Structure formats: C-alpha cells, structure tokens
Amino acid sequence: MPSEFDFIKAIQRKAAAQSAADLVLGIGDDAAIWREQSGRESLITVDLLVEDVDFKLEYAPPRWLGYKALAVSLSDIAAMGAAPKFSLLTLSIPRWIADCGLRIADWEQFFEGYFELAAKHRVALIGGDISSSPDKLAIDSIVIGQCQAGKAVRRDGAKVGDAIYVTGSIGASAAGLKLLLGGERVEENVRSSAFRRLKPQPPEGGTTNAIESAIRAHLKPEPRVKFGRQLGELGLANSMIDVSDGLAQDLAHICEASNVGAVIEFDAVPIAEEVSLVTENADEAFEFAVSGGEDFELLFTADRSNETELMALADDCQLRLTRIGEVLERSLPVAVLTRRNGETTPLLVRGYDHFGI
C-alpha cells in the first residue's frame, strides 16, 4: 500500500490545479486558510457516508461515489442560499481495498467523480484526512460556502401564508435504491468493475431508461447549486431545506424550526416518473415519494408574490419548480397535512431510514 503521504500527495497534485478567490493556503499544512471579508458570512456543513449504511460498494461505482460524496454537502450549502467555495474530505479506507490490486484505479475514479463536480461549481479541495479502517469505507464530506451577511436562508423563517415550492421531482432516488437492493444494475456499474465486491447484473424488465435514471438519481444526484445560490442572493425565499430525509420529514423540520404548520396538495407533488417502477398505485406512489429521501431537491417557502420571479429563475436554471402547498398556523400536534379533493388529513412523517437501521 502506498503510504498515507503518497496518497495525500497524489490528491494534493489534483487539488493544486484548482484555484479559488480568497484561498490563502490549501492542502499540505496543519490547516487550510482563506481570507475573510466584511459583510460576508462563511457557512460549513459536514456529511458522513458509511459503507453498508449509506451506500453499498457492490452497486456504487467509484466515480459516482466520489461525485455523490461532494453532492450531498453542496446540496446543504445550496439549501442555505449560499455559494460553495471550499471542500475537505476525510476517508477511512478498509484494508481490503488497500490489499486488492485495483485500488489505485478505484481511487482515481473516485476522485475523477469528486473533481468533476467540484470543477462544475468551482469548489476547491483544501484539506482532509485519511486513516485505514478496520473494516468498512467511510467518507466524511465537508463543504464551506459563503453568502452576503444576512442573506442565508434558514429553516426557521417560514411565514404563515407562504407558498411551498419544490424543485425537480421526488421519489426517483428512493425508487433507484429499491431497485439496487433488489439486484438491478446499470451499465455504469458494469463498466467500472473496479471495486472487488462489485457483482454487475444486466437490467431486466421495466423500461431500461427509467431503471437507469432511477439508479442514477440515487447514486449520482445533482445538487441544485445555482438555483439555491441565486434564491439566496435575490432574497426570494423565507425558509429552505434540501430534501435528504424525505419531503414529508424535511417539511416537518421547517415547520418545527419556524413554529408553523403546512398543508401539501396531494395532486401537486411532483412525483418522479421512476416511482412507477416501484408501484402503480397512486396512494402508494405518493407515500413512497414523500417519505423516500435523498432527492437533494430544494424545498422552500416564499411569499406568493415572488412566484413569477421564482419561475423565471427556475427556468434560467433549467429546473422544474412546483408549488405544492401553503404554510399554515401551527394548531395541531401533526405539523404537516395533505389536502386531497378538499379534505385534509395528517401526513405520516417517515424519514429516510437507510437500510432499515
């Protein structure tokens, strides 16, 4: 196994090719440094991805895993209405990867995926740490963002009467996970047969394109970086969160932080087409989609008078944007309701539960 130092040096060479405004010192010292500026705020988020809890190597191609590791944290910064600037990455690498002959190719792919997304959003990798792990791979992804002072969009700003919006569609990622756990694979898995435990299987049944797209939604999500940043800069939203625990759960987080309630329209929620791979029943599809999780879409509340501007912004970002409900006074023990044919019922809040742990 190349030493920790060799490995860090290889990443450092990749990282050195990046540059970023206000970066004083990147990888290679006891700490990284960036310049501060009055009237600006720094933001930080960290996301832990653990093998066999958050992903399985048998279905996650290294390139997509690297991409997703950064994507989940970029999504958090986008959900604050801020711009991502710097990232750090911590890896605990199990010995079995270190021992297998394909290790270097795996990690090259992992970092190709990571740097592909970093380059897209001009994020510079400025630090991290590596340890060997006794058993499983764990990835800790840290992203630092910036915004104008006071412009960050928090969870606690939802106002009664706000309209509720969500970008893109909901449920494809959960459908993809279900398919993967059921043994479905896509060509990308086959091509990148680098991780030793990878057992590729050709897709069967359903529409291949829909299967591929569901699996991709789960394994290589696209964070809404540009839309989130501009929403913050323009001050168009009162509260925001990214959909990681499931739309129902995440809307409940907003309600709890803002001390409000919410109602969502059953027929308005943009359920991803891919959910039809899992169920054709409309009720089941709705419940599956709103409790699925890892959609990494942006869920936010805004004054209804901003809607034209919001739709224009979404259009500019080539994103679908849907108004799905309204913020209410908090009056019930259950914060989130569903309205269907004029009747409201409490929405069962079920978070994303990884693999049932």
Next chain:
Amino acid sequence: MPSEFDFIKAIQRKAAAQSAADLVLGIGDDAAIWREQSGRESLITVDLLVEDVDFKLEYAPPRWLGYKALAVSLSDIAAMGAAPKFSLLTLSIPRWIADCGLRIADWEQFFEGYFELAAKHRVALIGGDISSSPDKLAIDSIVIGQCQAGKAVRRDGAKVGDAIYVTGSIGASAAGLKLLLGGERVEENVRSSAFRRLKPQPPEGGTTNAIESAIRAHLKPEPRVKFGRQLGELGLANSMIDVSDGLAQDLAHICEASNVGAVIEFDAVPIAEEVSLVTENADEAFEFAVSGGEDFELLFTADRSNETELMALADDCQLRLTRIGEVLERSLPVAVLTRRNGETTPLLVRGYDHFGI
C-alpha cells in the same frame, strides 16, 4: 436506540449553552454560519480517529476519548499560530454500542470530555453528523480557527540559521501507547468502565505515577492552544508544526516544505521521563522519543534573536521550551541530521505507524 434526531438534539442542547463571537447560526440547520471580518483569516483542520487504528475502546475511557478528539484538532490550529473558534464533530457509531445498555452514559462521558476542553478554550460546537457504523467507531473532528491576515505560521517559512524549538517533552505518549498495548491500565480506565469491552487491569511494576502519566499523555493530550496562538499573534516564529507523526518526521515535513535541512542536538531533545519505562538505553530512548508521535507539542523555527521573548512567553504559558537544533542549507538527500559530541549523522525518519498498519 434513540433516533439520530434525539441524539443530535441532546448534543444541541449542550452546544446551545455555548456562545461565540461572530457565530450567526450553530447546530440545527443545513449548515452553520459565522460572520467574516476584513483583515482576518479563517483556518480549518480535520482529523479522523478510527477505532482499532487510532485508539482502542478497551483502554480509552470515553471521557478522555472525547477530550482527545477535540485536542488533536485544536493542536493543528495552535500549530498555525491561530485561535480556535468553532468545531464540528462527526460520529459513526457501531451498533454494539447502540445495543449495549450503557450507551447513554458512555456518550454523556464522551461529550463531557469534549465540552470540558471546548470550554477551556472557548470553542463552540456548531455542527456535525452522525451515522450508524457497521462495525467500528469513527470520529471525525473539525476545528475552525481565526488569525489576523498574514499572521498564520506555516510549515514552509523556515529560514537557514533559524533556531529550532519544541515545547514540553517528547516520547511520553508513545511510551503510554506501548504500556497500554502491553496491558497496563490506570485508575481512570477502571472508574469509567462504561464501554462494554473495557477490561481494566491494575498497574503493575514501574512507578505507578509515571505509568499513569505516560498513559494520560497518550489518551488525554493537552494541546498547546495559548502558546501557539500567542506565538502567531506576536510573529515570533518562521515555521511551525505540531508533533503528531513524531518529532523526526514532523521536522522533516518542515524541511521539505521550506526546502531546508536541519540538525538537532542529541543531548538537547527533551525526552520525557516516562520514556524510561520503556527503555533505559540512551540511544534507544532518543530514537523512541523522536519517532514516537502524538506528542502534540509545538515544533517551530524562529530567529535566535527572539529567544528571550520566546522563553518569557513559554514561562507565561507554564510550558517548558527547549532549543533543540538549527536550520541548515539543504544539501543532503536526508534533510534532518543529529549532532552528538560534534559529529553529525542522518536521523532515521520513522513516522508514527498507529499499530503497525
């Protein structure tokens, strides 16, 4: 097992008791936020501690583990000459801890240790993440610091002719690790019999106090926060690193970054008394001490004319400070030399190798 949300809330309540200048938003949203200021720089470091690679639960009392998790990252910020401000903590918690009845007490102790050190240096915990882990405990410790723009002390600033200094003494931590791996335990291990796999053993042989002090040096190191910060503020050092990989290795890092060489005086290196528990031979003690690692002392180079001021600063911080050598032109493939009785020999650079992985 209480849900991830319950656990985060319990930590959040502890963290909410803290306050910090320039903190806008702590734990509880997609990201934490702090205000920037012109003329200032932010610094960030991250350190990963993995069970059975970096520590063993059978000898690490939870309280000390929490303390050390923060200490290692505070040490990095001190080694940049900066002041620590905020921290984040990521935990992957194995199911066996979650399953055992003592879990809550363990984690209360862990966070007592963590917050004890945080309070001492006014560091506010502002974020983190938690996942269950399939097997081993892993801790990712992140600390953000600040300094005046341009004041950070880097590895690459060593100048030919600089004197080389180290705080405290070297080798006690490595001696402590060796004793622990040999089965020695101290009373603190016995008292905090919280982690299920803890197998306390009374200390035998040697001086109990020395054994305790060696084990404490390894399990509950004291980062040189105040000294490091003031060294940076006063601009007294040209380069600095903390001793985590071993003095020889860390001095080599400075030499490599600064493109210089170095000579250390065999008789000047402040070898900790505790090293005598491991060997009585002077040559062996020297080699053990300089290649031991995890001392978390500060190793720096400075203009000799600053020595009076440096010694006064160390005195103010109740720290021993020793001049151990001198920065040379880089002329040999081996950067670091040892001088003994006027004769110089290359110093074998051996890093800290965890448990031989």
